[in-house]
Amino acid sequence: MRKPLIGISCNYEQDLKRFSVSEGYVRMIEAAGGRPLLLPVYSDMEDLHEMLSLVDGVLLGGGTDIDPQAYGETDRGKCGPIVPVRDRQEIEIVRYLTGHTDKPLFCICRGAQILNVAAGGTLCQDLESEGPYWNHARSNYPGHVPCHTVQVKKGSLLEKITGTPRLGVNSLHHQGMRKAGKNLKVAACSQDGVIEAVEMDGKAFVLGVQWHPEKMTDSPEQRLLFEAFIEAAKSGR
Numbered sequence: 001m002r003k004p005l006i007g008i009s010c011n012y013e014q015d016l017k018r019f020s021v022s023e024g025y026v027r028m029i030e031a032a033g034g035r036p037l038l039l040p041v042y043s044d045m046e047d048l049h050e051m052l053s054l055v056d057g058v059l060l061g062g063g064t065d066i067d068p069q070a071y072g073e074t075d076r077g078k079c080g081p082i083v084p085v086r087d088r089q090e091i092e093i094v095r096y097l098t099g100h101t102d103k104p105l106f107c108i109c110r111g112a113q114i115l116n117v118a119a120g121g122t123l124c125q126d127l128e129s130e131g132p133y134w135n136h137a138r139s140n141y142p143g144h145v146p147c148h149t150v151q152v153k154k155g156s157l158l159e160k161i162t163g164t165p166r167l168g169v170n171s172l173h174h175q176g177m178r179k180a181g182k183n184l185k186v187a188a189c190s191q192d193g194v195i196e197a198v199e200m201d202g203k204a205f206v207l208g209v210q211w212h213p214e215k216m217t218d219s220p221e222q223r224l225l226f227e228a229f230i231e232a233a234k235s236g237r
C-alpha cells in the first residue's frame with residue numbers, strides 16, 4: 001500500500017512573493033509513515049479542489065494572524081501581518097474536507113484557529129492584553145520544551161490518542177480561540193482557561209491544537225498525534 005499523501009499548507013509572504021513551510025511538519029509526517037506534499041496558495045479555487053481530491057489528508061500549520069473580518073470583527077490594533085488570500089484558501093480547505101469528505105485534517109496553532117473560524121467560532125485578538133491570561137507567546141523557551149500544561153477532556157479524541165489527562169505543551173501564540181465553532185468540541189484547555197484543542201464531532205480525525213507538536217520531537221504523546229493522523233489518512237481512503 002502506498003504511503004498516504006498529506007498536503008501541508010504553506011506560509012505565504014505575499015510582499016516577498018515567497019511560499020515556505022517549517023521543516024518540522026514535513027519530518028513528523030515522514031516519521032509517522034506519510035508522504036508530505038506542499039500546498040501553495042492557488043490562484044484558482046478549482047485547482048485547490050482538484051488537489052484536495054488527490055491527497056489523503058491535510059495539515060494546516062502555523063503562521064500569521066487571521067483577518068479578524070473572517071470572524072466578524074475588525075483589527076483592534078494587536079494583529080500582526082494579515083494575508084487574506086491564505087485565510088480564504090485555508091477556510092475553504094476546512095469547509096471542503098469536512099463538508100464533502102472524511103479525510104483527516106490536522107490543524108496546528110494558526111491552523112487550529114482557522115479550523116475554529118471556518119466552523120463559525122471566534123478568536124481572541126491578543127491574549128495578553130485581553131487577558132486574564134498568562135503569556136502564551138513563550139518564544140523565550142526552546143520550541144521542544146513544554147512551558148505550560150493543558151487539561152485534556154475526558155472522552156475526547158485527544159485523550160484517546162495520547163492516553164493522558166494532562167499534556168505539557170510549548171506555546172507560541174499571542175492569539176487564541178475564544179468561542180468554539182459549530183460542531184467543534186473543546187478537547188483541551190490551559191490552566192488559565194485558554195482553549196488549546198478542538199475536535200469536530202462525528203469525524204474520525206479533525207483535530208486542532210494550539211501548540212506546536214511538530215517541534216516536540218522527543219515527546220511520545222506528540223508523536224502519537226502524527227501517527228493517529230496518518231492512520232486516519234490510510235483508513236479514510
Ligand code: MN
Pocket residue numbers: 136148170171172173190194196210211
Ligand atoms: Mn498556550
